[in-house]
Every structure is written in C-alpha cells, then in structure tokens.
Amino acid sequence: MPTILYINGWRIYFFANESNESIHVHCQKSEKRCKYWLDKELFEIEEAHSYNMNNKDKRIVRKIIFEHFDYIVEQWEKFEERKW
Structure with a gap:
C-alpha cells in the first residue's frame, strides 16, 4: 500500500491488490477513511x-485531491507500470 501523500494528517495511498480498477485513491486519518475515483480526462x-x-x-x-490531482495521476501511472 504505497503512500503517495501525507498532508495535515491525511494519508493518501493506493492498494496494490485491486486488480484492474480504474484510477482511485484511498485516504485515511485516524479512524476516518474514504475512497475517491479520479477522472483524469x-x-x-x-x-x-x-x-x-x-x-x-x-x-x-477533496481539496487535497484536487490540489495534487496531476501528481496523483502521475503516481498512479508509475504504480501501474511497476505492477506489470
């Protein structure tokens, strides 16, 4: 589960075992968790x-994701390349 960002206590990361799902991030801060799909187009x-x-x-x-949208997409693409 590579962490790509850690901002204001929020950990933004990918799961390595989610087969062929489209681009998304998981976010966690303490007991708070969420998952967001990204549409890069x-x-x-x-x-x-x-x-x-x-x-x-x-x-x-949402603000964190939008402020770092391009970086997240870039990291996702690198992450996907390494999986294969």
Missing part, C-alpha cells in the same frame, strides 16, 4: 465510499 473526482467522516472531512480530502 474531465478533472473530476467521485466519492466511492467513506467511513466515519463528516462533511468538513470530505471537503478537506
């Missing part, structure tokens, strides 16, 4: 699920 994100998070937490995570 449309520069959009969509929440897949969240656990123990309020609306403020979700806004913070």
Whole structure:
C-alpha cells in the first residue's frame, strides 16, 4: 500500500491488490477513511465510499485531491507500470 501523500494528517495511498480498477485513491486519518475515483480526462473526482467522516472531512480530502490531482495521476501511472 504505497503512500503517495501525507498532508495535515491525511494519508493518501493506493492498494496494490485491486486488480484492474480504474484510477482511485484511498485516504485515511485516524479512524476516518474514504475512497475517491479520479477522472483524469474531465478533472473530476467521485466519492466511492467513506467511513466515519463528516462533511468538513470530505471537503478537506477533496481539496487535497484536487490540489495534487496531476501528481496523483502521475503516481498512479508509475504504480501501474511497476505492477506489470
């Protein structure tokens, strides 16, 4: 589970064993967790699920993802290359 960002206590990472899922990130801070799908063509994100998070937490995570969108996509592509 490589961590690609660690910002304000939020760990942004990928899971190595999620077969052929499209680009997404997992985020965790203490007992708060979520997963977001990224659409690199449309520069959009969509929440897949969240656990123990309020609306403020979700806004913070969305902001982190958008601020680092290109970096996340770049890291995803490198990560996918290494898997094969």
